[in-house]
Amino acid sequence: MRTVHEVSKLTGVSVRTLHHYDAMDLLKPTQTTQAGYRLYDDHAMNRLTQILLFRELQMPLKEIKAILDHPNFDPAAALEQQIHLLELQKKQITELIALARRIQKGEIEIMHFDVFKKTEIDQYKEEVREKWGLTTAYQEYEKKAKTKTGQEFAASANQLMALFAEIGSLREFGADAKEVQEKIGQLQEQISQNYYHCTDELLYDLGQMYCADERFSQNIDQAGGKGTAEFVRQAISSYVQNASASMNQI
DSSP: OEEHHHHHHHHOOOHHHHHHHHHTTSSOOSEEOTTOOEEEOHHHHHHHHHHHHHHHTTOOHHHHHHHHTOTTOOHHHHHHHHHHHHHHHHHHHHHHHHHHHHHHTTOOSSOOOGGGOOHHHHHHHHHHHHHTTOOHHHHHHHHHHTTOOHHHHHHHHHHHHHHHHHHHTTGGGOTTOHHHHHHHHHHHHHHHHHTSOOOHHHHHHHHHHHHHSHHHHHHHHHHHOTTHHHHHHHHHHHHHHHHHHHHHHO
């Protein structure tokens, strides 16, 4: 058995993140002592390994949980999928490095953009999602997408950008400020109304993606000013943590 601090030191996953995984039932400790200490056995460590591999593939926590909890989950099949996706990413990175070196040497004058495309990776990720029947949120989004016009989707996107701009204007108050937390609540509500039911777990994943995905971070920073994407991530983390603490007190 390993304590939560030992697991954190061994894997590089913060104690706070492990607590979050526990709260969302993604990774439960094998045992909790009377003193409240979380302990993890080899089975839990194997599950954490699966989680970390999927995270390296930039899959949302909600989807990872759905895969690992799927009644027909096959660790060997999942590992094979992970290996294939990692190989695709390795191939793309190798091509990007080669392109950068050619540009550095002045061997090409016209930029070729094919290397930046992730079509093959995205297609395979979609195959993984389909295999495991993912996700409820994705299915709900698809259902709503069929009932909305392009103008309605554009209006929804503009509302989100306007809200990010409002959040960005509140950066001086800090991520935990009441005004900021209220805006995060509005963000969650807007997503639920226009896209899919946004649980706290999904909201947390979105906050991480807003920083990890350059496309999102650039758009959010453009709306609210430089650093807004990171500020939103911090505010969402605080919002979810406060919601989890409130639930534990009930």
